[in-house]
Amino acid sequence: MCGIVGAIAQRNVSEILLEGLRRLEYRGYDSAGLAILSAEGDIQRTRALGKVIELEKAIHAETDGKGLQGSIGIAHTRWATHGVPSKENAHPHMSSDDVVLVHNGIIENYQDLKAELKTQGYVFNSQTDSEVVIHLIHRELKLHDFGQAVKNAISHLEGAYALAIMQKGNQDELWVARQGSPLVIGVGMDEYYVGSDPLALLQVTDRFIYLEEGDLAHITRKKLTILDKDHNVVERDVSVFDHKVGTASKGEYKHFMLKETFEQPTVIKQCLEGRISATKVLDQAFGVKAADILDQVEAVQIIACGTSYHSGMVTKYWIEKYAGIPCQVEVASEFRYRHTVIAKNTLLITISQSGETADTLAALRKAKEQGLLASMTVCNVPGSSLVRESDLCLMTNAGPEIGVASTKAFTTQLTALLLLTVALAKRNGMSEAAETEIVTALHQLPGLVEKALALDPVIEKISQLFADKHHSLFLGRGPMYPIAQEGALKLKEISYIHAEAYPAGELKHGPLALVDEDMPIIAVAPKNDLLEKLVSNLEEVKARGGELFVFADESVNLYDLDDQHLVSLPTVPCCLEPIVYIIPLQLLSYHVAVLKGTDVDQPRNLAKSVTVE
Ligand code: AGP
Secondary structure: OOEEEEEEOOOOOHHHHHHHHHHHHHHOOOEEEEEEEOOOOOEEEEEEEOOHHHHHHHHHHHOOOOOOOOOEEEEEEEOOOOOOOOOOOOOOEEEOOOEEEEEEOOEOOHHHHHHHHHHOOOOOOOOOOHHHHHHHHHHHHOOOOHHHHHHHHHOOOOEOEEEEEEEOOOOOOEEEEEEEOOOEEEEOOOOEEEEOOHHHHOOOOOEEEEOOOOOEEEEOOOOEEEEOOOOOEEOOOOEEOOHHHOOOOOOOOOOHHHHHHHOHHHHHHHHHOOOEOOOOEOHHHHOOOHHHHHHHOOEEEEEEOHHHHHHHHHHHHHHHHHHOOOEEEEEHHHHOOOOOOOOOOEEEEEEEOOOOOHHHHHHHHHHHHHOOOEEEEEEOOOOOHHHHHOOEEEEOOOOOOOOOOOOHHHHHHHHHHHHHHHHHHHOOOOOHHHHHHHHHHHHHHHHHHHHHHOOHHHHHHHHOOOOOOOEEEEEEOOOHHHHHHHHHHHHHHHHOOEEEEEEHHHHHHOHHHHOOOOOEEEEEEOOOOOHHHHHHHHHHHHHOOOEEEEEEEOOOOOHHHOOOEEEEEOOOOHHHHHHHHHHHHHHHHHHHHHHHOOOOOOOOOOOOOOOOO
8 A cells, every 4th residue: 555755954964765665665555756855955856657667777778877865755656546556646746846745545525625626727737646645735725825725725625644745845854644544653863764565664763652532733844733623732652663573674584474474483482472371371461450351251243354353253152152252353344334232241342553543543432432441452552553542452462464364463363352252261261271272272283383384396396287267166064164265265355266266065055056177166174073074074165176275184085085184284283274274375375375476564555554445
């Protein structure tokens, strides 16, 4: 999704901005641009369709290899929402060479504003919603100073925005604002930086101020003034970025996704660290305020999107089985617009890798208005909007996840949510022995994930049988159904092969009609109470000529399916099956995508952090 970088410094900011854009590449984008004020105060702007490297080439060409010079600048990676990906639609956007801006988010009333501005003589050079904002500021500048013009302009905006704005001839002032889209300010020595994500700025600072909803900031080299939504001057805390959470480098791996897949044993350990003893889930695992809240929980509502929704789906099976508490799960984009009824004493759990997903954030805000016992977020990004707006947070501690296809964020979400399940279950009669059984299993989890990863060469070989397929069907039962869904999501998002997931018992109610020799069917078959039922479903497939790929427990004799493709996994304690069985599906989708030559880390049309609706 769109990324913002800005800097007002004592030195040339060109490389700070370009490096920031490179660090934001993982978010997914289609074009990039940058504007820097020259020593004379002129706006020098360069934009390019495609990757940041294309922008660098364009700057090189436009400046005869000298590069851009200036100590104040703004830059952007765009992910198209209004208007096709093109140089004209790329940011920064300007109004009459006088003011320039970058924008993340969506201006919902842009059409009305555009019509009004057109009648006032403004000519639009792009199809974007963002361009209205810079013309509004330009209009206000005719009567007001820079700061007042920004304040007046944003008072007309409906929707979501993070903005960074510069003015021709004004090397001393940068204005930024946020409403509904994240924005952080990096603090340096007589320098300030702006980013939609702290990762963009780690090369220059590790001290950050997270702007809150409705905040505006006036930034000079010596002074930062933050105003809240009512324009009162406010102080916001400076947080120091925790470098332990890792850095965004691929290391020896060809893709971030592969690196992140293989990091799973380590990050699962990190997620468990300090939260379990040899036999117990520790009370302090959920923060100081948690105990009182968890004591009162009578219902759980989970809200999330995509992969995070799938971890919510698995958690529903766990919470209802172990804690005996009703648990609902819903995708955030539905929940936020539906007439919802929240049961008494509901703990609302949002799950999100980024903590910035617009739908999840909006759903949380809506649920809070309806009345909740409390909200908790299971999140990977400290300081993110969901973390700041929730009563409790359970950090997944997976370190930055750069590949658009989520891997380690998913398995750490599940690990954290299993801990939470135990905490709730203990309050609802789970015996000490049952708790010990799960905690003992959790201690084995990193080793079991290692064993599943060791199947990589086998899975790489199997992936060759997928490269020419156009459709596929994933099957699972019980908590393995959401794992089938997650496996299907992985395959479709990075290999572009159509993949659907079904609870295997549903096959005969329709999807069986799809089965023929061109349709690979992937099934996850751990040794559990539902195995026999699943095998009968697979036999139905085999009888109709379907080609089966079964990931099954090594101790199970699946002789009826022997002529199919069987991959054996170690025996896994029942509570861990979802976490271990997703590993081969992640590897399968990765290898199929590599064979198909797709952009594994930044698949087409997708963004890492979906900060717009
Ligand atoms: C996962 O592979 C996807 N890229 C996507 O479904 C993602 O999980 C979804 O957009 C939610 O993101 P979040 O976890 O950051 O809220």
